[in-house]
Structure formats: C-alpha cells, structure tokens
Amino acid sequence: MMSYASVVIDEEGITFETFCRVVYQGASVDISERCTANVVKCREFLEGVLREQKTVYGVNTGFGKLSSVVLPEAYSEALQVNLLRSHACAVGEPFPMEVVRAMMLLRLVSLARGFSGVRLEIVHVLRDCLNAGVYPIIPSKGSLGASGDLAPLAHLGLCLIGEGEALYEGRRLPAQEALLLAGIHPVVLQAKEGLALINGTQAMTAVGLTTYRQAMAVVRAANTIAAMTIEALNGIVDPFADPIQRVRPYPEQASVAKDLRTHLDGSQYVGAARPDKVQDAYSLRCVPQVHGASLRALNHIGETLFIEMNSTTDNPLLFPEEGLVYSGGNFHGQPVALAMDYLKIAVSELASISERRTERLVNPQLNEGLPAFLTPDAGRSSGMMILQYVAASLVSENKVLAHPASVDSIPSSANQEDHVSMGTIAARQAAQITQHAGDVLAIELICATQALEWKERAKLSPATRKVYEWVRKLVPSYVADRSYSKEIENLAAAILEGQLNDPAKAVGSRP
Known part of the structure; x- marks a missing residue:
C-alpha cells in the first residue's frame, strides 16, 4: 500500500476524499492541536464529575439493563475491561482490511471531537495502530446496530489493550505480540474508555462508505456498458436527447443521458428511429430513467454517510462548555440502516436491467441478427449462454438480499434496548449486492464486447472502441467454449475499483 501525506483530523472531521486516502492509499493520520485540546478538556471535565461522585451511565454504573447498579470507583478499571x-x-468471517481501517479511522474521528471523555492516550494508541498497520481481527456478524456496533467494536477495543488478535505485516498474531512488534504499548483503560470505544456506528458506517465507493463505480460503469450494448444492438439514440430530459428535470437522469450521448457519439451503428424500428426495448430506451434513479438514490445515501462519518455516536456524551453530561441515543444506527437498505435497492436495479440487456445480446430472437449466444458454432458450442444464467442467478439472489433489514427489530438487554436498527446487517447485504452487481455488469460487458466482434471497428464510436480495447486486455476474444469464471471476477474487480472509467488505474483481481 502506497503512503501519502498525513491526513489531519480537525474539528470538522474528514472528507470522503481524505477517508479514501487513508483507507485505500495508506495515508497516515494525526489529530489537530484543537482536537487535542478538546480531548484533554473533556477528560478533565469527566474527572471533575467523578470527583463530585455524580452517577454517570457506564462510568460508575453497569450497562444496559444494569444501568441502575451503581459501582464504587475501585471497580472502574475492571468495569471497562470486562465490558470489552x-x-x-x-x-463470522472477519471484515476485510479496508473495512477495519475504515472502522479505526471513523472511531478515531468520533473520539477526537472531544465529547467522549477518553484520555488522549486512547486517541494516540488508536492512531498509532492505524498508522503502523496493526489491524484487529473483527468478525463481521453480531451487531444489532443499536447501542451501536457493540460486538464488532469490542474486538477493535480488545486489540488496544493487548487482547484478541490482529493482522500485522500480513500475519495473524495475538494482539499483544502485534503491538510489541509495532512498538506500541497496550493501554490500561480507565473510567468511560471501554464504553467510548464500543458504543457507536463505526462498523455499519465503515461498510457503508466502502460499499458506497464501489456503488458509485458501478453506476458509472453501468452507463458505459449500456452504451456498448446499445451500439451492439444498433440502438436508437432519440431517447437520450436533451429535450426529453429537460421536461422531467431530474439532474441524475440528464447526467446519464449525456453520458450515453458522449459514449455513442461518432458511432455508425446507432441512429434515429426509422419506420422498421420506432422504439427499442425498455432495457435500452429507459437507461437514463433507471440508472438516473439509482444515481439519485446514491447521492442521497452519500449525504447520509458523510454526516455519519463525522458524528460522535457514543453514549453518554460530555459537553464541558455547558458543564453537562447527557445520556442519549446517537448510537442508534437508523439513519445508516435506512440508507443501506436504499442502496441495496438502487444497486439491485442496476444489476437487474443489466441482466435484461445481456439477454438481448445472446438471444437470437432479440439480438438484431447477431449469432445465437454470440458463437458462430451454436449447437456444438454454447458460447455465452450460461453467462446469462449466472447473471440471472445473481439478480435473483439480490432480490432476496434487498429485503429491508431496517424493518426488523429484536429487543435486547432485558427489553431496555427495545428497538434496534439492524444497520450493520443492511450494510453487509449492501456490500454483497454491490459485488453481485459488479459480476452482472462484467458479464454484460463481456457479451457486449464479443457482440462488437461482428462490427467493423472503424465504425464504432471512439469511446466504445477504447473500452473494447481495454476489455480485450483482460478478456480475450471468444474462439471456442471456455470457462469464464476467473475472467468475470477479474473484470468485476476492475469495475468495482473504478478502472473501467479510469483505465489509468492498475488492473487487479478480487482478493
């Protein structure tokens, strides 16, 4: 992983661009002087509250239903360690490394804002682990999404005290050993600190942000791939005309239509409606409306995630300026849960319409005179037949996964925590759907590129010709039946990383 200039977390938090620099490009992290002062001031305020022997949830009480149990100060340290x-x-399977890095970064942003009451030492050891590449092993299943992501974040917190496991320099090690090798001393927790580490929405938000990044790459790729299919099927470009978009003025719809016009500009295989072909099928004609609606949804989802990224979501929260401590509900993941369910639907639809375009490419009754299943030897060879089966299977699975997780709730902690968000389940399902969408689009792209083999290269639009050449570096032309599994995976990985619309990025396989 390349190293970039340090990202400094300030009172405003971070941007999505700096989030990506840390999570994907290995930029180191530090906190601003102002954040440092805020953390110190908040801790001093908490210690003053404790000296006055005031009762504060999770500091000198039990947790959840046990919040009515008041504990003596001598139990404070054991209380926090036992909590973790x-x-x-x-x-379940551990979260991928980029999700763990995102969780660590987001937890650091939350604590650095200075409303959680932790010592500066906690902030520093979390920062040092992130910068040194000590990544806790965090199983992915077990969060209800309120009181935040308790179980996953507890695994993160354990690493900081030298317990649990961590990944360091490619090796899975006991956390104590990983910290020692990295030159980091485990922390000894004090009042409030265990609770501050685990009470929040950082697991669902980390999965949400990494999935949102891929989903935005998917929608951009979907426009490009649809244009190739439209060209391969001698499509009609009238539906993409600007006047049509102006009278239904969704900006995202107009943006997709403009994308299609740009990609198809200069092609001799597309044109206006004609007497023998007045309209194309919906999967071609309605691309601006369908892709545009998904893009509009993703823009809304991004707004939600960017707010959550820079929020303080633990409990209780301390406000030194006002001299107040509040127990509240910022840990509840409902905003993220709804956004993730929305993302599931939006990306599922991109895959759904893509599969329908693939069917038109391989079906001899629909593909404008192209060979059946895009093979010149149909019958003895199956060509692209089963690629469409796989796309159909993934689209069908997405329909199951797209059922909203946020409408479910199971009470916990003796009914004290009686409504939960299931936001982390929604986020994990969104990630799976987005992976499927990458595969489905890769299948359409393989079929569209193969369909263009029956066209004169010089008559293609310059844009699609460039994409054709890029695909051929990853997927050779069809000569005879072969297994396409690895080629689909490689192409899908490239799509999810945004390489289709930015060929300068290195081509890589999905891990």
Whole structure:
C-alpha cells in the first residue's frame, strides 16, 4: 500500500476524499492541536464529575439493563475491561482490511471531537495502530446496530489493550505480540474508555462508505456498458436527447443521458428511429430513467454517510462548555440502516436491467441478427449462454438480499434496548449486492464486447472502441467454449475499483 501525506483530523472531521486516502492509499493520520485540546478538556471535565461522585451511565454504573447498579470507583478499571471482553463475541468471517481501517479511522474521528471523555492516550494508541498497520481481527456478524456496533467494536477495543488478535505485516498474531512488534504499548483503560470505544456506528458506517465507493463505480460503469450494448444492438439514440430530459428535470437522469450521448457519439451503428424500428426495448430506451434513479438514490445515501462519518455516536456524551453530561441515543444506527437498505435497492436495479440487456445480446430472437449466444458454432458450442444464467442467478439472489433489514427489530438487554436498527446487517447485504452487481455488469460487458466482434471497428464510436480495447486486455476474444469464471471476477474487480472509467488505474483481481 502506497503512503501519502498525513491526513489531519480537525474539528470538522474528514472528507470522503481524505477517508479514501487513508483507507485505500495508506495515508497516515494525526489529530489537530484543537482536537487535542478538546480531548484533554473533556477528560478533565469527566474527572471533575467523578470527583463530585455524580452517577454517570457506564462510568460508575453497569450497562444496559444494569444501568441502575451503581459501582464504587475501585471497580472502574475492571468495569471497562470486562465490558470489552464480554462484548467481544462477534462471529463470522472477519471484515476485510479496508473495512477495519475504515472502522479505526471513523472511531478515531468520533473520539477526537472531544465529547467522549477518553484520555488522549486512547486517541494516540488508536492512531498509532492505524498508522503502523496493526489491524484487529473483527468478525463481521453480531451487531444489532443499536447501542451501536457493540460486538464488532469490542474486538477493535480488545486489540488496544493487548487482547484478541490482529493482522500485522500480513500475519495473524495475538494482539499483544502485534503491538510489541509495532512498538506500541497496550493501554490500561480507565473510567468511560471501554464504553467510548464500543458504543457507536463505526462498523455499519465503515461498510457503508466502502460499499458506497464501489456503488458509485458501478453506476458509472453501468452507463458505459449500456452504451456498448446499445451500439451492439444498433440502438436508437432519440431517447437520450436533451429535450426529453429537460421536461422531467431530474439532474441524475440528464447526467446519464449525456453520458450515453458522449459514449455513442461518432458511432455508425446507432441512429434515429426509422419506420422498421420506432422504439427499442425498455432495457435500452429507459437507461437514463433507471440508472438516473439509482444515481439519485446514491447521492442521497452519500449525504447520509458523510454526516455519519463525522458524528460522535457514543453514549453518554460530555459537553464541558455547558458543564453537562447527557445520556442519549446517537448510537442508534437508523439513519445508516435506512440508507443501506436504499442502496441495496438502487444497486439491485442496476444489476437487474443489466441482466435484461445481456439477454438481448445472446438471444437470437432479440439480438438484431447477431449469432445465437454470440458463437458462430451454436449447437456444438454454447458460447455465452450460461453467462446469462449466472447473471440471472445473481439478480435473483439480490432480490432476496434487498429485503429491508431496517424493518426488523429484536429487543435486547432485558427489553431496555427495545428497538434496534439492524444497520450493520443492511450494510453487509449492501456490500454483497454491490459485488453481485459488479459480476452482472462484467458479464454484460463481456457479451457486449464479443457482440462488437461482428462490427467493423472503424465504425464504432471512439469511446466504445477504447473500452473494447481495454476489455480485450483482460478478456480475450471468444474462439471456442471456455470457462469464464476467473475472467468475470477479474473484470468485476476492475469495475468495482473504478478502472473501467479510469483505465489509468492498475488492473487487479478480487482478493
């Protein structure tokens, strides 16, 4: 991973651009002098509250339903360590490294704002682990999404005290050993600090932001791939005319239509309606409306995630300027849960319409005279037949995954926590749907590129010709039946990384 100039977290937090620099490009992180002062001031305020022997949830009380149990000061340190140990019971495959880095960064942003009451030492050790590449092993399943992402974040917190496991320099190690190798001393938790580490929405938000990045690459790629299919099927360009978009003035619809016009400009295979072909099928004609609606949804989802990225979401929160401590509900993941369910639907539709275009490319009754299943030897060879089957299977699976997780709730903690968001489930499902969409679009792109083999290269638009050449570096032309699994995966990985619309990026395979 390349190293970039340090990202400084200030009172405003971070931008999505700096988030990506840290998570994907290895930029180091620090916090501003003002944030440092805020953290110190908030801790001093908390210690003053404790000296006055005031009761503060999770500081000198039990947790959840046990909040009525008031504990003596001598129990404070054990209370925080026991909290991490007892809550670190998530299960399932570990989150990918980029999600863990995102979780660490987002937790750091939240704590650095100076409303959580942790010591500066906690902020520094979290920063140092992120910068040194000590990544906690965090199982991906087990969060209800309120009181935040308790179980996943507990695994993150355990690493900071030298317990649990961590990935360091490519090796999975006991956290104590990983910290030692990185020259980082484990912290000894004090009042409030265990709770401040685990109470928040950083797991669902981390998955949400990394998925949103891929989803935006998907929608951009979908426009390009649709244009290639339209050209391969001798499509009609009238539906993409600017006047049509002006009278239904969604900016995202207009943006998609403009994209299609740009990609198809100069092609000798597309044109206006004619007596023998007045209209194309919806999967070609309605691309601006369908892709545009998904893009509009993603823009809204991004707004939600960018607010959450720079929010303080633990409980209780301390406000030194006002001299107040509040127990509230900022840990509740409902805003992210709804956004992730929305993303699931928006990206599912991009895959759904893509699969319909693939069907038109391979079906001899619909593909404008192209060979059946895009093979000159149909019958003895199956050509692209089963690629469409795979796309159909993934689209069908997406329909199941797109069922909203946020409409479900199971009470917990003896009914004290009686409404939860299931936001992390929604985020994980959104990530899976987005991966599927990458595969489905890769299949359409393979078929569209193969369909263009029956066109004269000089008559293609300059834009599609460039994409054709890019695809051929990853997927050779069809000569005889072969397995396409690895080629679909490689092409999908490139699409999800934004390489289709930025060929300068290096081509890589999905891990």
